[in-house]
Amino acid sequence: AQSVTQPDIHITVSEGASLELRCNYSYGATPYLFWYVQSPGQGLQLLLKYFSGDTLVQGIKGFEAEFKRSQSSFNLRKPSVHWSDAAEYFCAVGGITSGGSYIPTFGRGTSLIVHP
Amino acid sequence: NAGVTQTPKFRILKIGQSMTLQCAQDMNHNYMYWYRQDPGxxxxxxxxxxxxxxTDKGEVPNGYNVSRSxxxxxxxxxxxxxxxQTSVYxxxxSTAGVGKFQPQHFGDGTRLSIL
Known part of the structure; x- marks a missing residue:
């Protein structure tokens, strides 16, 4: 069965500092990987995705993520954080169930706090 | 393009009452999902x-039913x-199938309290 671990429940950074949010996954084949962001009172919005090809993927709002197969990781990075980046971030892995359905599995999320 | 629309946005129910949370999408996606989100x-x-x-059950189906006509x-x-069942729903x-697994589009949620 597929699974996702986001080891950090909360991350606090200062505005302008760099950011890395960790994500580790477990899946038997080449995974589909996603990062979503959730602002307070909102639904989830896609930041970026990895399906295949270049292991460094660029997303919206200046975010990027790197797929490392050897480490089963898909960490999210941003070189300079803005106060508006404060939100909940979810990593997800998409896999195929034994019944042939495409079901993503989400991590528990990392709450990003940005200090001025 | 409206995307995924959920209604209502907020609701308070009494124990034992019933209700239906509505979800509609206009993107011709084949897959649809219901999630609940509890703090942490x-x-x-x-x-x-x-x-x-x-339709098929997910991880926490007890107490819920769905249909897709x-x-x-x-x-x-x-x-x-x-x-x-107090939670945010x-x-x-999304579109998914052999050789493709597109990202999900989410609605803004329904905040449900059961008192």
Whole structure:
């Protein structure tokens, strides 16, 4: 069965500092990987995705993520954080169930706090 | 393009009451999903559908029912509301199939309290 671990429940950074949010996954084949962001009172919005090809993927709002197969990781990075980046971030892995359905599995999320 | 629309946005129910959470998408996606989100617990899959007329249980289906009579609509039914069903409910849709697994589009959620 597929699974996702986001080891950090909360991350606090200062505005302008760099950011890395960790994500580790477990899946038997080449995974589909996603990062979503959730602002307070909102639904989830896609930041970026990895399906295949270049292991460094660029997303919206200046975010990027790197797929490392050897480490089963898909960490999210941003070189300079803005106060508006404060939100909940979810990593997800998409896999195929034994019944042939495409079901993503989400991590528990990392709450990003940005200090001025 | 409206995307995924959920109604209502907020609701308070009494224990034992029933209600239906509505979800509609206008992107012709084959997959639709219902999740509940509790603080610090991420998203738990309640039910999903791979197309009209086909539904299946997710991780936490007890106390809920779904139907999918059209591609666009995927309502979630609570028959006998219990305090444990107090949560934020999200509907999502996506396109998936052999060789493709597109990201999900989410609605803005329904905040449900059972008192």
């Amino acid at each position: 617990m991420g998203l738990k899959l309640i039910y999903y559908s791979v197309g009209a007329g086909i 059209t591609t666009e609509d995927f309502p979630l039914r609570l028959e006998l509301a219990a305090p444990s 999200f509907c999502a849709s």
